[in-house]
Amino acid sequence: MxxxxxxxxxxxxxxxxxxxxxxxxxxxxxxxxxxxxxxxxxxxxxxxxxxxxxxxxxxxxxxxxxxxxxxxxxxxxxxxxxxxxxxxxxxxxxxxxxxxxxxxxxxxxxxxxxxxxxxxxxxxxxxxxxxxxxxxxxxxxxxxxxxxxxxxxxxxxxxxxxxxxxxxLNPKILEQRLIEEGLTEANARLMSTITQNIQAAIEKSKDTWFAQARKIVVQLIEMLQNNQEEVPLFVHTQWMSHFQDREQLHEGLDLLLIWLRDLVHKHLDDTASIVFIQHINKMEEACMYWSLSDVTTYLQATMEAKRKLEQNVHPQLVMEQLTLQMQR
Ligand SMILES: [Zn+2]
CATH class of the missing domain: 3.40.50.300 (P-loop containing nucleotide triphosphate hydrolases)
Structure with missing residues (x-):
């Protein structure tokens, strides 16, 4: 009603x-x-x-x-x-x-x-x-x-x-609707960022592949900050075996973009715009490793990686180059 x-x-x-x-x-x-x-x-x-x-x-x-x-x-x-x-x-x-x-x-x-x-x-x-x-x-x-x-x-x-x-629907209203549909605030925020369709958002929130995709993106970021020597193996095994085709890889990179944009918001103290709200603590930590200018560079590199995917560069090569660019 x-x-x-x-x-x-x-x-x-x-x-x-x-x-x-x-x-x-x-x-x-x-x-x-x-x-x-x-x-x-x-x-x-x-x-x-x-x-x-x-x-x-x-x-x-x-x-x-x-x-x-x-x-x-x-x-x-x-x-x-x-x-x-x-x-x-x-x-x-x-x-x-x-x-x-x-x-x-x-x-x-x-x-x-x-x-x-x-x-x-x-x-x-x-x-x-x-x-x-x-x-x-x-x-x-x-x-x-x-x-x-x-x-x-x-x-x-x-x-x-x-x-x-x-x-x-505008994302804020969609987010509210999704919360009314029973999604957690964190889930509703993310889903309203990646789709405008309420049904698609609800389905995606129940999708186990997507839930795993989110975990892998977060793991990759942590590894880039703390365990750089393990990154190539992680990309080779975990990442590439989960994101198996170009479409899936685009989804993975889109999640990475959201995370990096969140870091920009965190650097600028604009907490209200953060999408991955359940990871605010991790972002605080991440901001100590990566300066605002680092994050901006990585954002551009990720968008460039998406363009390369469109130009049919081999997905594994795209990921290897990207993760290399994201190591200081
Ligand atoms: Zn009446």
Whole structure:
């Protein structure tokens, strides 16, 4: 359950547009909300519905207490229909059923609304059926189509909708969402740095390969500072056997970049910007070994290593050169 206040924070532009249409009583017949998983399409659609149906709303903010709000939240409102894929797709019968429901006037008001989740998953027949439905709108019907993949929506459908794009989440908000999803603060901080997609972030946080990758990066740094003579063997065995292809190696180097940027923040006493918050003690130590100018040099060397990988230099050679550059 979210409020417009939350929504305005995470999706200011689109929220203002929707609120404006509610306040000015200029709600369109059809909307298409497009945006990545986790950007809040569903929450936006439900809030929209509550603001339309709630009879106790304050200005545009629904009360969340009345029976309209509660039935929308639980998916049982008689004048709000939600269609979602039945198995892999949304089938023609589902749209026909929806259409049939809409031949009756609103049960409790004369307004009706329907939400089609994953609208790109409609079969061709379902899409054509919906198109006919959209071409012949009832007075007080509002359609909200949700999709992560708007390219897969028929142009003829899209052109009948007011298309609105949800923005990728800003890292701070994503981090907060991830904490609400049960991730630790440290995990949430890191995941929101490497992805903008909430689902991808949750999956990555459970990925044992990635957890091991983090450990290896931290070990490499410690070794570069304390046991330089062991670095070549470590790179040869541990590092190369874990980061087996270019894509994995890029991920490893990205983690190294985050760590080095953290050291820059630490040197500048900007603790709030640090990503690896669980390793702040190690960073204090690291700052004694590596000056700010060292860290800057290593950051450039790591970015150069990523470029070499792109140019098909052999991964092991890339790592050997990089770790050599990072030894004083
Ligand atoms: Zn209400």
């Amino acid at each position: 979210g409020s417009w206040k939350d929504m305005l924070e995470s999706q200011p532009i689109i929220s203002k547009m929707v609120i404006n249409s509610i306040v000015k009583n200029r709600v369109s017949h059809a909307y298409l909300f497009q945006g990545d998983k986790g950007t809040g399409k569903n929450m936006l659609a439900l809030l929209f519905a509550k603001s339309i149906f709630c009879r106790k709303k304050q200005n545009y903010e629904p009360c969340e207490q009345c029976s309209d709000c509660r039935r929308i939240e639980s998916g049982n409102h008689p004048d709000l229909h939600i269609v979602q894929p039945d198995g892999a797709s949304i089938k023609k019968e589902q749209i026909l059923h929806l259409q049939k429901e809409f031949t009756y006037t609103g049960l409790e008001s004369n307004k009706k609304m329907y939400i089609i989740r994953d609208a790109d998953k409609m079969t061709a027949n379902a899409s054509n059926r919906l198109l006919k439905f959209l071409e012949d709108p009832n007075q007080d019907t509002t359609a909200i189509l949700l999709t992560e993949n708007s390219q897969a929506i028929l142009n003829t459908i899209r052109s009948r909708c007011q298309v609105m794009s949800l923005q990728p």
